[in-house]
Amino acid sequence: MTNTSLDRNESHPGYWDSPWPVECGGNRRQKASSGRLDAHEGTPSVTLVENQRWNVMTVRRDPGEWYLGGTMPAFSGPPPFGWVQRYDPTTLKSRAESPHLPCGDHVWCGAILVHADGSVMSVNGSFLHRLDPDDLSVICERELPVDRAHNGLLALSDGTLVTKDLRLEGQGGTTLTFLEPNNLEVTETIVLPEGSMGRIAADLIDGVDSVYVPGTEHIWKIDVTQGKPEIADWKCRYRNQGSNSGLAWDSCISDDHLWIMDCGDIEGVRAIHHTLPNGRFEEAA
Template structure:
């Protein structure tokens, strides 16, 4: 097995940084070196309320922290995307982009630091290239008039992105673009079905592959010099047609498997994608992720073999009608996978050492967002929404012990991204607020 440093540093195509893209890399392993030292430190929070939909932060050069997002304009004035450069300690804005067109779609896009030094941003049906001062270098309207949920940079430096569709909404399209001009490379690839989850990819000795959870199946796409080609030999069906389970969000590629949680197209997601432009509603009363699930199935964690396509599953929580808005994380160093149920509550560590997935521990928490793990320190950082406040908690990966808790100062929780800092700190993004939490000896 590769060491942690090997697997988090092997990021061809990206700017040399500790966290240049969501989830820390194309495999979406969310793993960072070092740790927070949360057992011995006292958490201190710095919160900034900006009234925006804050999606993710990434790191570029030393001392450079970038925040990307959109506007929570489900009703009212037209929405737009934006990029900011922040002071890593105070979170003050040091540079900001102009308003970036998004085709009037309201959805969380993505940003990434390209090896050419610029920031690539996708938002709605537009993609932008911006410099370190957040000024636009290039702009492209994407070929599909639909919100796009994520982008990754391939090993050759080209960019891939995908539009999001739910069941009954047709085929999703994967688009590949030149990083300098944002011209389309090859022909956009129509997947065999719609796809909700974001893209994951892996560079192996057999080639470079993209993994995308669809409506019923998970699809593997081979990256060729001028084309993207669906692998017809591997398309495991993760979802039955009985309607008892929802769609999967993103996959985590780890230890020869793709790790998924289903039950993701909850009522608020269906409301956003039930209109066009996506998210432009006549009212926002259906946008809570706390509403009952539109299915009866319990929340599941699935392990899908990248070799055989065989699927192992576990439903670690007792409540029917489970639901989530963010994917799991597998930690191969500890043979543990982290899963949760946002609608009903519950956080669990699943032992992955054997052929059968088994519950290792559980904790009373209500997570909703993309976590960060520190395998060397055995620390998991994730949110816990309770009493109308969003908290960050640090949990022992091995035992499930709650090590630390602090309120972020945010009144809303969503499925956005955490980002590790470089000084025992974590950056947090949510609707209307961002925060930095640092563990240390504070006076």
């Protein structure tokens, strides 16, 4: 068995040099950071802020530069929108906030990251935005090729961005969309043989970015070599069509294995993704 590299021990060339520039701390989604809390030497305290929003994830740029990204739980009524906030890590008060970011009227948790060029990237619904890291104004906006909610946003070793739409079993194949980071131009798309609900993970070995996608029956591997993505011969079946086992959720690469969660097809998720726009209903449940 080989030892999978640890996100916390190395910098990734696609991201700003930060210990937590992307969801879960790195493309392998290992959810661990270096350092220690020494909590036994301090006095515990809790700072709480309620904002009536769907707060999805937080990432860090430079020391003290923390960003929170999310959407609105607008399952009915006024249209939803994405948003990113730069906040004080001690008081949690907002220091800057993006304008309302179009999301194609889809309601689902998107993703944010701090790119190697210093800008903040945000995917929400069917839109991708590049934001100024200081005032979070919109530098560039791109409507994605597929008009569905998207989740998972990673930067590859050359800075290319990759995201995907969400599909349950029987809803066709999920599309992976690859974009260059400056003007967010689409460079490649790949339609998988299956739908996918879980977020993507990636590893970088010998100059090849390998993106792992949890499908409805298999885990798929997409190798990106010199900017060209191809579906690899390797795939792993984890369930059968129509199985009582749930769809794979987010994945983690560690100890030379891929770890997945079994909660991608619960009743609430099914309701959200069986309606278009995703998550929008005429009346509140």
